[in-house]
Amino acid sequence: MSSEIFAVVREVQLPLLAVLLLLGAVTKMSGRAADTGGLAVLVSERLRRPSAVATGLLEAALGVGLLVSNGLPGEAARALTAIVFAVSVVVLFLVRRRDPEAGCGCFGGLSRAPVGRRTLTRAGLLSAAALTTLGLEPAGWQVLASPTPSHAWVLGAELLILALLSPELRDMVTRSTHKEPCELREVPLNHTMRVLQRSEVWRTNEPVMIKPEPTDVWRKGCWRLLRYDGIRHGRRVDVVYAVRIGGRRDTAVRAVVVDRASGAVLASYGAVSQAELIGPPRKLPRPSVAARLHERRQDPDRAAQSLRAARGLSILGEPAERAPRGHDHGDPDERRPAPTG
Amino acid sequence: MSETAERRDRRRLTSVVLGPGSVPDPTPLGARVTRGVVVSANTRMLCMAVPEGEERFLYDHDTTFWRGGEVGPGDLRPGDDAVVLRMAGGHPVAERVWAQAARATGVIVARDGDTLEVDPGHGRPRLTVVIPYRNSGRITVRHPRLEPGYVFDAVGVWREGAVWATRPATTQPPYPLRATPHRPPTHRYGGTLNGIATWYDPAWGRSTHLDPRAHLDAVAYPALDIVGHDPACDRRTPCAPLPLLSVGATLSLRNDCTKDSAVFPVVACAAADSWLCDLCPACGGQGAGRIASLTMTGFVALGGRLEDGCFNATVTVHDGEG
Numbered sequence: 217m218s219s220e221i222f223a224v225v226r227e228v229q230l231p232l233l234a235v236l237l238l239l240g241a242v243t244k245m246s247g248r249a250a251d252t253g254g255l256a257v258l259v260s261e262r263l264r265r266p267s268a269v270a271t272g273l274l275e276a277a278l279g280v281g282l283l284v285s286n287g288l289p290g291e292a293a294r295a296l297t298a299i300v301f302a303v304s305v306v307v308l309f310l311v312r313r314r315d316p317e318a319g320c321g322c323f324g325g326l327s328r329a330p331v332g333r334r335t336l337t338r339a340g341l342l343s344a345a346a347l348t349t350l351g352l353e354p355a356g357w358q359v360l361a362s363p364t365p366s367h368a369w370v371l372g373a374e375l376l377i378l379a380l381l382s383p384e385l386r387d388m389v390t391r392s393t394h395k396e397p398c399e400l401r402e403v404p405l406n407h408t409m410r411v412l413q414r415s416e417v418w419r420t421n422e423p424v425m426i427k428p429e430p431t432d433v434w435r436k437g438c439w440r441l442l443r444y445d446g447i448r449h450g451r452r453v454d455v456v457y458a459v460r461i462g463g464r465r466d467t468a469v470r471a472v473v474v475d476r477a478s479g480a481v482l483a484s485y486g487a488v489s490q491a492e493l494i495g496p497p498r499k500l501p502r503p504s505v506a507a508r509l510h511e512r513r514q515d516p517d518r519a520a521q522s523l524r525a526a527r528g529l530s531i532l533g534e535p536a537e538r539a540p541r542g543h544d545h546g547d548p549d550e551r552r553p554a555p556t557g
Numbered sequence: 558m559s560e561t562a563e564r565r566d567r568r569r570l571t572s573v574v575l576g577p578g579s580v581p582d583p584t585p586l587g588a589r590v591t592r593g594v595v596v597s598a599n600t601r602m603l604c605m606a607v608p609e610g611e612e613r614f615l616y617d618h619d620t621t622f623w624r625g626g627e628v629g630p631g632d633l634r635p636g637d638d639a640v641v642l643r644m645a646g647g648h649p650v651a652e653r654v655w656a657q658a659a660r661a662t663g664v665i666v667a668r669d670g671d672t673l674e675v676d677p678g679h680g681r682p683r684l685t686v687v688i689p690y691r692n693s694g695r696i697t698v699r700h701p702r703l704e705p706g707y708v709f710d711a712v713g714v715w716r717e718g719a720v721w722a723t724r725p726a727t728t729q730p731p732y733p734l735r736a737t738p739h740r741p742p743t744h745r746y747g748g749t750l751n752g753i754a755t756w757y758d759p760a761w762g763r764s765t766h767l768d769p770r771a772h773l774d775a776v777a778y779p780a781l782d783i784v785g786h787d788p789a790c791d792r793r794t795p796c797a798p799l800p801l802l803s804v805g806a807t808l809s810l811r812n813d814c815t816k817d818s819a820v821f822p823v824v825a826c827a828a829a830d831s832w833l834c835d836l837c838p839a840c841g842g843q844g845a846g847r848i849a850s851l852t853m854t855g856f857v858a859l860g861g862r863l864e865d866g867c868f869n870a871t872v873t874v875h876d877g878e879g
Contacts, residue, residue: 472570
């Protein structure tokens, strides 16, 4: 059983290594970002591009060899693949020593993360994987043509290990799922203008502005500020907008109208108070529950006493002429609310 | 509208819209640093032409002098551009004098023997840098590739219109500028960052007794917003995750070695500083990346030594939430 699983593991390496090599070849030979890491760090400027292309061509040849060849040419491709990955471990060590910030360049411009232990482990494991394929009968395409559930399981497990060892994947996921903080985000001016011109603050101030283009634009961290010329009640004013980068459309824009001569602020729009607002209670009790609670808290004697005290004060404090205005109330104590319940 | 008025207006209007805490006023750094042109110098006294007229400085037995290296008071020459740091206490006694200090930071665009042409970026004029034979070993240890395309940063002295490099100000990255790796994604920004502060000379060492730029205490910033900046700032994304700002903003800067701090206005783009991602060996700092390039006088006023080229610093940019 274990020998069968080992045979499956060996077979799976062929298409897996071939795909990785072909992917590496394509990324190395496409774009200028390819020659920024890995071997390029160790060679002179003149040789960077040729070395990247040569490595890519070698990887492409090995990838094709692993897929289509068996017999002696196949064995040669497998042995050469193992040697290439083993050499790459040494190269990566040297790259890390030479420039700790350089990427491995394994997948061209995608491999920008500095060379770390995971990258080195990955190269070492791939070299070992290539060694296990020595002596296999089928070529890579034959493995692909007759897959079994065991192949799928082994391939899945290996892909998982590779994903854990690949900074490129983490980098891609991070870049696609996380936005940079608004302070650091580069935003084109026309995007800011769109947000501004859709805002209510803009519509309110539109009649004041005399030019459609801002006279000055500047940035302050999360905010882009725009200054417009304007006239308000015959006086020259500056209408200054602050548009928050990545803010909600309805709250992203603030504005002030400033008198140009005196510098006085004539109007302010869109600023949100920093004071803590008192919110409603989280949940109001049902009326029957509220009534029961009220009754429980009710103390008739105390209520009557406080009422008496209040009326006494009221009668003492009331001016004499206002006293007859009241209707004939009789004894105040007669108006004591009947105890409920 | 003059640039200064524009800067002041931006600060005033930002304060009105986002609250006064978003743009603190620049700190007056006092008169401990003076820059001007040497009129006469002897072993006891230095006389300098400054914007207000002439100023004289006496020497103490602790006073030191730099002119491409440690020199004596007799090595200062009339016509030299000089920066003087006074003794604390307000007396006209010099603590340290730098003469003809220059710096070349940028990318090498041409080489002819021991002469380089360096482009500092941001449309500033290209500099001719001479690497004298006696300093070449020192320079090439930290700048092994003096070829076009590679970054260069060295401190030296002005001589015949060229910068004569005396000591490297950084370790050259092993890749050319165009192959600079991208900054990894940043998830959080806290308002305060560690890194290194450097210096630049906005007056190019010329007529420093007349040029108001020579006396400015301000910073050039490596993460200037491209929009609204003219001429275009050819900066790259700096390796320190700095918030984007424009000319006119202010930031607090602390010298981590001396603990001095001050608020500086942003007056220019520090394109060349955005190209480098280096460490400063001064007082064992760990923050990588250049966070601000101070003017010569601002750098000295905050406790920096021009010949070192950098100090570890903490920058705080006040946010506009309010």
